[in-house]
Amino acid sequence: MSISSQELKEGLEVIEQEWQQLDDKADWDAVKLLQQHDATFLRITRSLNASTDNPYEQQDEDEIEEDDDEALRRTKPAERPLAIYDIVHSPSYQVPVLYVSFKNRASGRPPSIEELYQMLVPSTQRTSMQTVGQLGAITLTEHPITGIPAYFVHPCRTREALEPALEGRTVKPAEYVALWLGTIGASVGLNVPLPLATRLNRGRRIRKSTLEESEQ
Amino acid sequence: MSAPSSSISALQSKIWNGSLALEIRLASSDCRTYDKSEPYLIQYPRLSYLAFLLPRLHTFFAPSLINPEVSSYDAWLSFEDVPLKWHYPLGLLYDLFSGAEPADLDPPGQSESVVASQANVEASTGEAPIPWKLTIHYTDFPYDQLIQLDPEGLTMRDTFINSVKEADYVRNGSARTVMSLSKEDSDNLWLSVQNHDLLQFRSVNNKLLNPPGMELRHVPTKIYLPGSASEDDTSTIPEETKPGHMRVVQSLIPLQLPSRQPQTLGTALNTILPSIFPSRRILLYARPVLHGAALPLAARMDDLGKAAAYTDGFLHIAIVMHG
Structure with missing residues (x-):
């Protein structure tokens, strides 16, 4: 299923707002809507374990990457390697496209594709990523807005990849983005954090109440 | 009425014959001699990619290099302070950055002359920066601006094929035509680009442009706006703008207007960039430039797509602001 740039913008706005209201922001460092001319995109920044920046020295480190948020916080932000995920609308394919830099x-310098997986995808999930060809190849390209080199998940099969999750339903933009993140984002280590997923699922009914989440 | 296929084909041949004189010098920081090394001179097709020149350039400059260990794919080219993107064809880079006046049958400042004299055309191309003076570097690779090449040339090929797929998707609403090309056809497509062989290119490209049972939906187009035309106070992107940064605009433009009139370049630009092209018929602030020529606004988008696309299937149109 395709999505227009306006619908995607609406969906990204909801994701950004819901994220800002979360108390538990452990998984991602920052979520921000950025704008240039009439193009709006969502930038999600995630710290990487410094050791995964050099996967050939400490290969076993990335297995604990997911639970290592406390350790990450102790290092200064400026020194940590960061993954920058930009969700940009493709005018050609009429779907969101994920750019990673x-x-x-x-x-x-940008990592090789092997280093990229080493850094972004927990080793437990990596085998399923070998089937990533199903979603579209990952290659270096020029970011359509910033012009800097970035990896992108090729969008030519995004519509097909989303079909099983959509089950023929018409969904609201925010749900579309969440399903897209779960399919395309997950292939390069951009998983929807649990507190955000919970919030998005409840969002429609109890958007005003933040009490329950703050108890968690 | 759409242009006859003989004119389309003749124009396409002309565009394929377009070439530029290049003068390439080794960056002084990479050169072992104090006085500059000899330049490499070549007449190179506009539609081709500079990356294909690297093996020849490397053979030529290797004796002058401070570090003889570097490989050809470590190199990068620049014009003044602008690193040149490998995946942009030469003609596009030249139209974007050289500052050359486009050839124009109807130059700005003159009234709507119906027939331009040959003198006009010559006058408007007289100041062309020919040869185009480029610099080859082997150190300080600008990783934040250029995609580095690899020894097997896979990066170039992948980027090209991605672009071909995207063009197919824009034309037909699916990339099925590209995906269903035989291995031989898709190899030949890339070979024809590397060898600059129009006949070989046509044998595959005609399959892409005329898929059985499909109707053309949109013409693949990218519009490049220079920094000066795209200054934007609303930008919230933290990165600083690099020299040579372009705003690239894409939009799906139907082939017909709601009135069932054919979409022209003028109507398309007026829809996509109304502030720069407020009129569908008269150029007020800027000219659309393709293959070194200012395009007539009355040109039909479908004709342009068939005759004047780059090898990846896109019309890469540079917007040149009036001086």
Whole structure:
């Protein structure tokens, strides 16, 4: 299923607002809507374990990557390698496209595709990622808005990839984005954090109440 | 009425014959001699990619290099302070960055002349920066601006094929035509681009442009706006703008207007960029430039797509602001 740029913008706005209201923001560092001219995109920043920046030295480190948020917080933000995920509307494919770039890598250069998986995808999930060809290949390209080199998940099969999750339903933009994140985002380590997923699921009914989440 | 296929084909041949003189020098920081090394001179097709030149450039400059260990794919090219993107064809880079006046049958400042004299055309191309002076570098690769090449040329090929797929998707609403090309056809497509072989290119491209049972929906188009035309106070992107940064605008433009009139370049630009092209017929602030020529606003989008697309299937149109 396709989505127009206006619908995607609405969906991204909801994701951003819901994120800002979360108390538990452990999984992602920042979620921000960015704008240039009439193009709006969502930038999600995630810290990477410094050791995963150099996967060939400490290969076993990435297995604890997911639970290592406390350790990450102790290092200064400027020094940690960051993954920057941008969700941008494709005018050609009429679907969201995910661009991934990196900051503060020791080498200063983009990772190879093997290093990218090493850094972004927990090893427990990596086998299923071998089937990523089903979703579309991942290659380096030019970010359509910033112009910097970025990896992107090729969108030519995004519509098909979403079909099983949509089951023929018409969904609201925010739900579309959440399903898209679960399918395309997950293939490069951008999983919807549980508190956000919970919130998005409840959002329609009890958007005003934040009490329950704050108890968690 | 759509243009006859003989004119389309003749124009396409002309565009394929377009070439530019290049003068490429080694960056002084990579050169072992104090005085500059000799430049490499070549007449190179506008539709081709500079990356294909690298092996030849490397052979030529290797004796002058401070570090003889570097490989050809470590190199990058720049014009003044702008690193040149490998995946942009030469003609697009030239139209975007050289500052050359486009050839124009109806140059700005003159009244709507119906027939332009040959003198006009020559006058408007007289100041062309030919040869185009480029610099080859082997150090300080600008990772935040360029995609680095690889020894097997896979990056170039992948980027090209991705673009071909996208063009197919725009034309037909699916990438099925590209996906169903035989291995031989898709290899030949990339070979024809590398060898700059129009006949070989046509043998595959005609299959892409005329898929059986499909009707053309949109013409693949990317519009490039220079920094000066795209200054924007509303931008909230934290990255600083790099020299040579372009705003690239894409939009699905139907082939027909609601009135069932054919979509022209003028009606398309007026829809996509109304502030720069407030009129559908008269150029007020800027000219659309393709293959070194200012495009007539009356040109039909479907004709342009068939005759004047780059090898990846896109019309890459540079917007040149009036001086």
